[in-house]
Amino acid sequence: MVDKALGTGGRKSDRDLKIRLKTAKGRKTSSTKWLERQLNDPYVARARSEGYRSRAAFKIKEMDEKHKLFKKGMRVVDLGAAPGGWSQVAARAVGSTAEHPLIVGIDYLEMDPIPGVTLLQKDFTDEDAPAALIAALGGHKADVVMSDMAWPTTGHRATDHLRIVHLIEIAADFAIQVLAPGGSFVAKVFQGGTEHELLHMLKRHFRSTFHSKPPSSRSGSAEAYLVAKGFKGLEPEITPVE
Numbered sequence: 001m002v003d004k005a006l007g008t009g010g011r012k013s014d015r016d017l018k019i020r021l022k023t024a025k026g027r028k029t030s031s032t033k034w035l036e037r038q039l040n041d042p043y044v045a046r047a048r049s050e051g052y053r054s055r056a057a058f059k060i061k062e063m064d065e066k067h068k069l070f071k072k073g074m075r076v077v078d079l080g081a082a083p084g085g086w087s088q089v090a091a092r093a094v095g096s097t098a099e100h101p102l103i104v105g106i107d108y109l110e111m112d113p114i115p116g117v118t119l120l121q122k123d124f125t126d127e128d129a130p131a132a133l134i135a136a137l138g139g140h141k142a143d144v145v146m147s148d149m150a151w152p153t154t155g156h157r158a159t160d161h162l163r164i165v166h167l168i169e170i171a172a173d174f175a176i177q178v179l180a181p182g183g184s185f186v187a188k189v190f191q192g193g194t195e196h197e198l199l200h201m202l203k204r205h206f207r208s209t210f211h212s213k214p215p216s217s218r219s220g221s222a223e224a225y226l227v228a229k230g231f232k233g234l235e236p237e238i239t240p241v242e
C-alpha cells in the first residue's frame with residue numbers, strides 16, 4: 001500500500017511529503033525499506049529527470065567536479081558499467097559520439113546500447129578481458145580507467161574483503177597497462193578496504209591519490225572511492241647488456 005505521510009512540523013508543503021510504504025501485515029521488510037528509500041531519494045528522481053540510467057551517475061559526476069577527471073576528446077574505460085550511468089556521464093563529458101566513440105565499458109550483465117559507448121558483455125576477471133578492452137580501444141591508450149565493480153557479498157566479512165581487494169588489484173594492474181601518462185584511475189574500494197600494499201603501489205605510479213566519498217554515496221554505506229591522478233607512465237623495461 002502506498003501512503004503519503006506529512007513531514008514533521010511547520011507548514012505542510014509538497015516538499016514535506018514523504019512516501020511511506022507498508023507491507024500487507026503493516027510490517028516493514030528490507031525490500032519494502034529499499035523501495036521506500038528509492039522513492040524518497042532525490043538522486044533517483046534527478047537521475048530520471050536528467051536521463052541517467054542510475055543514481056550512481058551522480059557519484060562520478062561529483063568526483064569529476066571535484067577532481068577534474070574528464071576533458072573533451074579523452075578516452076575512458078568503464079569497468080562494471082551496467083546499467084550505464086557512469087558511461088553516460090563520461091560520454092557527455094568527453095563528447096563521445098556514435099561516429100567517434102571514446103568510451104569502452106565492460107560488464108558481465110547485458111546492457112542496452114549507449115550512443116558513443118562500446119560495450120563488452122564479459123567478466124572483467126576473465127583472462128582474455130584486458131586484451132578485449134585494449135582491442136576495443138583501437139590501439140589507443142586510455143586517459144581514465146574507472147571501476148564501480150563490486151562482487152555480490154557473501155555475508156562472510158573476511159571473504160568479501162579479500163574478493164573486493166582482488167578486484168581492485170586487477171583493475172589497478174589493468175589501469176597501469178593501458179593509461180596514457182597523466183591519466184587517472186578511479187575505483188570503488190569500501191572504507192577500510194584499500195590495502196596498504198595497493199595504496200603504496202598506486203602512490204608509486206600516480207602523482208596524487210585521494211579517498212573520496214561523494215555526497216551522493218549513501219552515508220550509511222561503507223562504499224568509498226579511490227582517485228589516483230597523474231599517471232607517471234610505464235617505466236621502460238631494462239634489457240640486460242650481454
Ligand SMILES: C[S@@+](CC[C@H](N)C(=O)[O-])C[C@H]1O[C@@H](n2cnc3c(N)ncnc32)[C@H](O)[C@@H]1O
Pocket residue numbers: 053054056057079080081082083084085086087106107108109122123124125148149150151
Ligand atoms: C554498482 S554497479 C555499477 C553501476 C554503474 N557505475 C552505473 O553508473 O550504472 C556494479 C557493476 O559491476 C559489475 N561487475 C561486478 N563484478 C564484475 C566483473 N568481474 N566483471 C564485470 N562486471 C562486474 C556488476 O555486474 C554491476 O553491474
